[in-house]
Amino acid sequence: MKKKQFASKVTRLTMSMVLGASTIVPNMLPLFSQTVFANTQNTGILSAKDRGILYANSRTDFRDETIYFLITTRFYDGDSSNNARTSEDKKANNPESDPSWRGDFAGLIEQLVYIKALGxxxxxxxxxxxxxxGYDYHGYHASNFNAVDYRYE
Structure with a gap:
């Protein structure tokens, strides 16, 4: 299968899963958006409750939260041992000391008090x-959905 055909097939499959699993409800731009209702089929997959899985309970509805959005690799370097240069860095002549690609889970955890202090x-x-x-830092060019990116651990 050609690369373009494969990408198209993956895109169609992804969109069908998104539309099949969700209802999009516009909040911010009612004049420029619309509600989409998708008909779905019963897939026979058991819910988390049916499978005996307990997820953390939210203390409030997420719409009542003040949410801080961040790109982990761009946020804060808490563990310099996982700072890895890639072949793309070498091609672009990026300095080894470039701090912009170094964020990780340790840095995120270290800065939770800071985020809370902001409100x-x-x-x-x-x-x-x-x-x-190495340049796909944002998480939207996934190659393995079962593995955490090495730069975060």
Whole structure:
């Protein structure tokens, strides 16, 4: 299968899963958006409750939270041992001391007090799955949904 056909197939599959699993309700731009209702089929997959999985209970509805959004790799370096240069860094002549790619979970945890002091009650981070290349820092070019990107650990 050609690369373009594969990408198109993955995109269609991803969109069908998103539309099949959610209802999009506009809050911010009612004049420029619309509500989308998607018909879904019963997949036979058991819910978390049916499978005996307990998720952390939210203390409030997320719409009542003040959410701080961050890109983990860009936020704060809490563990310099996982600062890895990539082949893309070498090609671009980026200095080894470039701090902009060094954020990790240790840094995020270290700065939770700072985020709370700003008045935020929740955080939203970009996906932390393994990415295709060293420059795919944002989590949206996943290559393995079952692995955490090495730069975060």
């Amino acid at each position: 935020f009650t929740a955080i939203w981070i970009t996906p932390v799955v393994q990415n295709n290349s």
